[in-house]
Amino acid sequence: MSDVPTLDRSVIGREFPPSFAVVEAEAVRRFARAIGETNAVFFDEAAARAQGYRGLPIPPTYVFSMKHAGSSPDSTLRALGVEGGSGKLLHAEQAFEYLQPICAGDRLCFRERVADVFEKKGGALVFIVLETRVTDDRGETVAIIRHTEVIRSDV
Amino acid sequence: MSAAAALRVGDAIPGLKLPALTAGDLARYAETSGDRAAVHLDEAYARDMGFPGVIAHGLLVMAYLGRTLTDWQPLSRLRSFSCRFQAVTLMGERLECRGVVVAVRALAQERLVDLELEVVNQDAELKITGKATLQL
Numbered sequence: 001m002s003d004v005p006t007l008d009r010s011v012i013g014r015e016f017p018p019s020f021a022v023v024e025a026e027a028v029r030r031f032a033r034a035i036g037e038t039n040a041v042f043f044d045e046a047a048a049r050a051q052g053y054r055g056l057p058i059p060p061t062y063v064f065s066m067k068h069a070g071s072s073p074d075s076t077l078r079a080l081g082v083e084g085g086s087g088k089l090l091h092a093e094q095a096f097e098y099l100q101p102i103c104a105g106d107r108l109c110f111r112e113r114v115a116d117v118f119e120k121k122g123g124a125l126v127f128i129v130l131e132t133r134v135t136d137d138r139g140e141t142v143a144i145i146r147h148t149e150v151i152r153s154d155v
Numbered sequence: 156m157s158a159a160a161a162l163r164v165g166d167a168i169p170g171l172k173l174p175a176l177t178a179g180d181l182a183r184y185a186e187t188s189g190d191r192a193a194v195h196l197d198e199a200y201a202r203d204m205g206f207p208g209v210i211a212h213g214l215l216v217m218a219y220l221g222r223t224l225t226d227w228q229p230l231s232r233l234r235s236f237s238c239r240f241q242a243v244t245l246m247g248e249r250l251e252c253r254g255v256v257v258a259v260r261a262l263a264q265e266r267l268v269d270l271e272l273e274v275v276n277q278d279a280e281l282k283i284t285g286k287a288t289l290q291l
């Protein structure tokens with residue numbers, strides 16, 4: 001196999017062009033249904049408002065999907081020259097920090113950068129940490145997404 | 156919340172037992188999440204990759220785990236949620252999500268609770284370990 005992905009620490013700090021998305025109520029409902037949610041707060045505007053939200057709030061992991069806006073999560077890695085789909089790339093860790101509730105109607109901006117690259121097992125495993133700051137249209141940070149992917153050269 | 160106020164280290168939060176995972180579950184998640192990677196949808200491709208069959212999106216399993224948090228407390232109380240993927244999940248597996256309180260602490264006038272989380276299958280095989288912090 002000649003497609004062993006490589007990556008070194010020189011990419012740390014690299015920023016990707018921002019992307020934008022609007023939270024759509026119907027998309028929130030579809031996502032909530034797909035993960036088996038039954039909590040009315042994710043489906044019913046009245047229930048959401050009764051709990052103090054300005055629109056349907058999003059389930060905790062949905063902001064990750066919004067970032068990719070229909071494209072594969074591998075696209076960022078591809079931009080770094082790392083090809084997915086070889087069985088060598090695995091989603092290792094995923095973390096979210098929530099600073100403000102995100103609700104239907106919100107316009108979000110996603111700014112992603114390479115936060116870290118490190119090795120384990122003498123370089124057999126290379127980890128890349130992608131950090132995305134999510135801001136609303138007033139520029140306030142509403143969430144931070146950290147996505148750690150591992151590239152295996154031992155398979 | 157009186158129930159939350161009485162929380163102690165070692166308390167379990169209500170868990171979630173899921174039915175056997177189906178290809179339809181993955182198809183619906185692929186559609187709404189936008190992650191249509193072939194390893195989740197194409198049986199032949201997944202086998203070529205060395206898996207016994209299609210594998211669940213890690214974020215779908217994490218989303219199930221997230222349901223235990225928002226079933227337990229209002230979403231607006233959730234401050235952080237993270238997980239480490241330990242093993243892939245295959246079709247037919249029955250997942251169970253669990254959480255236990257590992258700390259109750261004060262930070263800048265707020266009371267926070269830290270949880271350790273896990274998702275296991277019907278044979279107690281670990282799929283995800285996780286952490287969450289909620290404001291009480």
